[in-house]
Amino acid sequence: MKLIYLIISFMMFGNFCGSAQTIKFSDPQFKRELLTQGFDLNSNDEIEVSEAEKIEVLYVKNQGIESVDGIEEFKNLKEFGCYNNNIKSLDLTALQKLQFLYAYDNNLEKVQINGLKELKHIFLQNNPNLYINIDFKQYADLEEIWVDNTRCPILDVSNLKSLKEIHATDCQLKQINVDSCINLKSLWLDKNQLTEADFKQLESIEYITLSYNPISKINIKFLKNLIHFSCLDCSRLKQINTSGCENLEPILW
Numbered sequence: 001m002k003l004i005y006l007i008i009s010f011m012m013f014g015n016f017c018g019s020a021q022t023i024k025f026s027d028p029q030f031k032r033e034l035l036t037q038g039f040d041l042n043s044n045d046e047i048e049v050s051e052a053e054k055i056e057v058l059y060v061k062n063q064g065i066e067s068v069d070g071i072e073e074f075k076n077l078k079e080f081g082c083y084n085n086n087i088k089s090l091d092l093t094a095l096q097k098l099q100f101l102y103a104y105d106n107n108l109e110k111v112q113i114n115g116l117k118e119l120k121h122i123f124l125q126n127n128p129n130l131y132i133n134i135d136f137k138q139y140a141d142l143e144e145i146w147v148d149n150t151r152c153p154i155l156d157v158s159n160l161k162s163l164k165e166i167h168a169t170d171c172q173l174k175q176i177n178v179d180s181c182i183n184l185k186s187l188w189l190d191k192n193q194l195t196e197a198d199f200k201q202l203e204s205i206e207y208i209t210l211s212y213n214p215i216s217k218i219n220i221k222f223l224k225n226l227i228h229f230s231c232l233d234c235s236r237l238k239q240i241n242t243s244g245c246e247n248l249e250p251i252l253w
Contacts (some may be wrong), residue, residue, distance in 0.1 A: 022046040027067040029186070032058045038084055049073050059102075071095070082106070083123070092116065103127075104146065114138070125167065132171070136160070147171050149187070157181060168192070169209075178202060189213065195236075198221065210234065211252075220245060 001042035025031040025048075033125035034040070034047050041051050046178055052073045060068070071077075072094035080095070081102035088101055091112040099111065100121045103114065106129035110132070119139045121230045124130060125148040136142060137160065144165045145157065152171040158179040166178070173192035178184060179201050179226055186207040187199070195219040199205060201202040206225050209217070211232035213227045218237065220226060222244030229245075242248055 021049045023049060023052060023070045023073050026069040027065055029063055030060060030065045030068055030070065033063050033065070056097075070094075078118075099141075120144070120162075122146065153193075223248075 004080050006224055011215060023048070031047065035045065039047055039051055039055060047145055051129050051168065053076055055074055057079040058153045060076060061081055062084045064086055065082065066088070068082055068087060068090065070093065073251050075094060077095050078097050079100040080092070080098060081088070084105045087103070087106040087108060089110045090108060092098060092101070093112050093115055094125065096116060097118055097149045098116050100120050101119065102123045103111065104123045104125045104127065106127055108124070108130040110113060111124060111130065113134065115138070117138065118141065120141050122142070123146040125146045127150050129147060130150045132147055132150050135144065136155070136157050140160070141162050142160050143162050145163070146149070146167040148167050148169040150171045152168060153174045155168055155173060155175070156177040157166065158177045158181070160181055161183060163181050163184050166184065167188045168176070169188050171192040174201055176189065176194065176197065178187070181202060183204050184202050185204055187205060188209050191212045194210065194213040194215050197210065198216060198219045199208065200219045202223060204225055205223055208226065209230045211230050211234065212229070212235055213234055214235040215231065215234050218240060220229060221241050224244060224246050226248050228249055232252055234253060237253070240251065242251070
């Protein structure tokens with residue numbers, strides 16, 4: 001009988017410990033910011049898994065944070081902002097409910113966001129050491145991509161029906177596929193290495209910038225919603241056919 005009581009007591013103790021499991025943070029500044037924001041609900045100077053799981057929106061910006069290890073326990077996050085820090089590596093693959101990611105202006109070299117099917121907004125700009133090797137086509141509900149001032153030689157977002165904006169300026173872009181992005185409205189592609197571009201399927205597009213590219217061939221015919229098109233200093237581009245672009249303002253080139 002004593003043995004049975006001992007086993008039951010051990011199980012209860014184990015369950016209690018499990019329910020009060022604290023998260024280990026490698027960066028004390030990250031933990032400090034979480035405590036400052038009041039996420040320590042029981043005031044024990046720790047962030048517990050149960051407390052982290054209650055959080056849906058988290059911003060830890062401008063704090064000199066170098067690592068957000070421990071973020072994997074915040075499994076119900078829908079919106080995460082960690083911009084203007086010193087983060088080099090970001091693994092968010094455990095955050096299956098994430099919709100908004102703001103990780104710009106860091107020192108990022110690696111980002112892992114594969115499998116996050118609910119992502120709608122991705123902001124990774126101004127991370128010049130970050131090589132973008134992301135299959136954006138896995139995010140069916142994606143609305144915005146910002147990868148300016150990164151390293152993103154290939155960008156394939158074809159068939160993303162919800163996509164509205166792409167900001168990919170100065171990111172070493174050589175190839176882009178935007179076929180069937182029927183709701184895309186803005187496309188910023190200045191200061192890249194594009195030599196040709198076909199935008200004929202962008203039936204909703206209103207704004208395209210292609211300045212400072214070695215582009216020699218482009219198709220913007222019959223884009224009736226196109227208002228602004230710029231291609232400054234594209235010396236290889238000899239002519240532009242604007243047939244059917246009934247709302248187009250004077251081209252800047």
